[in-house]
Amino acid sequence: MSDHGCIHLNNFKAAKGIQPYKVIHSYFVTSTSTEARVRKAVSCLCHICKTHKDRLHSCLHCIFFGCYIKGHIQEHAKTKKHFLAVDLCYGNILCFQCGDYVYDRELLAVAKAQWSESAKSLSFGEFYRAWEPTQIEAELLRKHPRRRRVVENTTIGLRGLINLGQTCFMNCIVQVLIHTPLLRDYFLADRHHCPQPSRCLVCEVSHLFQEFYSGNKAPLTLHKLLHLIWTHVKHLAGYEQQDAHEFFIATLDVLHRHCEAAPILVKDNPHHCNCIIDQIFTGGLQSDVVCQVCNGVSTTIDPFWDISLDLGPAADSSGSDKSGLPTSLLDCLERFTRAEHLGSTVKIKCSNCETYQESTKQLTMKQLPIVASFHLKRFEHSSIQDKICKKEKISTFISFPEQLDMTPFMSHKRNGNNNSAMIDGLFKNGENLTFSDNRYSLFAVINHKGSLETGHYTAFIRQQRDQWFKCDDHLITKARLKDVLTSEGYLLFYHKQILEYGRNNKV
C-alpha cells in the first residue's frame, strides 16, 4: 500500500503545504464555483501550443499549463526543474523524477472534498465514484482476506428461515425484500447509517442482508425482526396475525419511518420523502372523477405501495354483464384502470359546475414505482358494522406474465380516450413519454395454500437474473419458471427493467 506519495512530493508538501494543490484543483480541475468554471474555460490552454486538450497539466510550482501529448509540460519540468505537475482532467500528480503518477492520502482527501463541492455548486447529488475502501475498511479487508463472490450457480444470497410458529407470512415477505434487486444494492453498499441502531428495523434488515450473503447454510431465525415489527406496529402484535399482504405493507411503513429517522438530504423538496423505501416502492395513483353533466374532471394523485386487485365478479352497477371474471393479471389491471360509473345513488359535487351529479371514476398510474407489487384479493372480506364477514378464499388461477408492460395502464394512455383535459397534459409531457419505458419483470411471487382459516405461505424468488427458487420456511429448493408462472399467486412482485436517471429530481 503506498498512498504516501513519493519523497519528492513529500518534500514539496513540507516546504509549501497543500495549498498550491488545493488552489489548482479547485479552479482548474473540479471548478467548484461559477467563477472557477469561467477561469477554467478561459485560461486552461497550453502555454506553448494553446491547445485545450492533449492531456493538459499544470505545474505545481509555478503558473504554467502545458500539454503532455506534445511534450510541453515535460519540457517545462526539465528546463525549470519543476518536477511536479497536476493533471487537469482528474487532478492526479505526476512526478517527473519518479516518472510516474503518485498518490498521496492527504491530497486524495482534498481532491475528494473538492469533487463533492463541485457537484454541489452544479446542484448535482454527487459525482459517481467507484467504491474504494477507506483506511479502516482496507484494514478490515486485509485482516479477512477470504472473499465470497456472487458468481453464477452459487447459493450465496440464499438462506432458509425458521418458522417461529405460524410465521411463514413473515418469512415470505423477508425473502421478497432480500431479493429485491435495488434494495439489495442499497444494503450491500452499506448505505444505511443510523442514529439509533438498536430499535431500527432498517438496521435489522441490513443485518439480514449480511446473514443472507454470509455463506452460512443453516436456516436463520427472524426473532429480532418479529420483535421489532411487533413493537413498532402494535396492531400486528399478536400471534394470530397471518396475512402476508398486511405484514408487507406494515413492514414497508416501519422501514419508511425508520429511514426518516436517518434522513437523506433532500434540498429541493422537504415534504417529499426520498428514503430508499419510497424510492423503490412508491408510485402515484391518479384518480379522475368525471362529472357526467359538464364533463368536468377533478383529479387527485395519491401515493401507493401496492395495487390490490379484485378477483370477484365486477361491481354490478355498471350494468355490463359481459365483464365476467378476470383470468389474468392483465385482466385485473384493465379492470382496475377502467372508468367506473359510481351509480345513480351516489352524487358527487362537481367542482366545475358546482352541482351534485352522477359521475364516473377512473384510476390510472401516474407514476410507476420501481417495484410494482400486486395483491390479488383472494381473501375477500366485507366489513358490515364492525362484524367481519369473511367470504370464501378465491382459488381461481390467475395467469401472470414474466415480463409486464405497464404502458396501457398509465394515466396518459387511459385518459386520452375519454377526457379532453388530459390531452393537453399529454402534449405537455410528450417529450418525457416518448422515452419512458414501462417494462417490468417478475422477481418474486408469494403463494398461499389452504383455506381462509389455516394455510401456509411459500415464496418463489428470482436470484441472479433468471434462476428461480422456492422458499418454504427453512427449505430452499430450485424451481423452474414454469412452476412459478403456473402457481396460484397471491402477491406478485415486478421490478422495473430500465431505471431512468434523475427520477427524484422530477418531483
Next chain:
Amino acid sequence: MSVTEERIQELNRRFLEYMSKPENVETATKEIYEDLLDEVLMGFVFDVHRTTKTGSSDVEEGIPDDESYAIVDSPGLDVFGQHPVKKSQECNCPNCERSVAACIFANHLAKCIGMGRNSSRIASLRIANNSKDLNNYGGVLSDNDDDVDWSLTNDSGSKRKRPRKDRNGVSKRSGKQQKQQGNAAGGSGSSQRNGETNAIVSGSGTVHSSNENSPSNYENMSLVDKRALLTQICGVVSEHTKKLCTRSIRCPQHTDDQRKEVRANLDSSGGSNSQDNLHVDVDTYEESDGQNLRDTLTRWDREGSSHSSPADSASTTSTSSISRKRETKSKGKGKASSKRDRGSPISQGD
C-alpha cells in the same frame, strides 16, 4: 471579472462564427466526441493505476473462499445439499432474554411483549392466576393437585413434556369453550381467541397445567413485594368480584380512602392473614395500566420463581382462570364454599 467576461464573449463569438459554416460542424462534433472519449478512457486508466499502486485492488481481490457454494438441484435435498430436517433451534427472546424454542417463539413473544390485542387479557389472567383464586374449578376443570408445578416445568427452556390434558388442551378447541373465554375476557374479537387457542395447541403439543401452589401469588408475597405492587396499582378489593383492582393508583372507580384502607390493612396485619379475598378484577382492568403492572409481574416471576416464564404461564392457565372468573360472575359468593370443599391448599376462608 470584466476582463474574463470579455474573453468569454470573445470565445462565444468565435465559436458561433466557426459553427456557422456547415463544413465545420462535422469537424467540431468529431473533435468534441474524441476529446470526451479520450477523457473517459483516461479516467479508467487512472482508476486502475491508482488502485494498483495504492494496493487497494489487491486488498479487494483477497483470496477466494475454498468452500463450495454450488447450487444443488436433486430431489430430497435443498439447494445447499442438506437434508431438510427440522432442527430444533433456540433463540433468545429480545424482550425477556430467555431462551425459547424457535418453533414457538411467536407464541412466546406475543405474550412476552404483552401488547397485542390479547395482552390485557393475558396480563390480567396472569394476575388472576397468581392471586390464587381457586374457588371455581367446578365443571369444566378438575383439580390439578397431582400436576407438576408449571413454574418448575419451564426450567431454562428444556421443558418437561406433559401429556395434554383434555380439560386444558382439547377442550379449548370447542366453540362453546371459546365463547366462554370470550365472555370472560370482556369481549375481545373471536379471531384473537382462535389465535390464542392455536398457539396453545400448536406450541410444542404440550400444555403445562396450572398449579395452585405457585409461589408467586399475592398472598405468598412478602410484605415488601406487596407494598411495591401497591405503589403501582389501585389495589382496592372489588365488592362484587372480591378481586384486586389492577388499575392505576388514581383509578376513578375507587376513592383514595378505599386505597388508604387497603394499605393500612396491609401494614397492620403484617401482610400475612388479611389478604383472603384479594382477586384481580378483570372487568376493570385497562390496557393502559398494563406496562407498570407487567413490569411488576415480571419481577415477581423472576424473583418469586426464577424458572417460570410469564408467557407460558399465561397460556397454560388461561382456560382455568377464565373459567374461574366466569363462575365467579355467574354464581357470586356462593362459590366460596365449594372452594373450601375442594380442599384447596391455600386458605381463602372469609
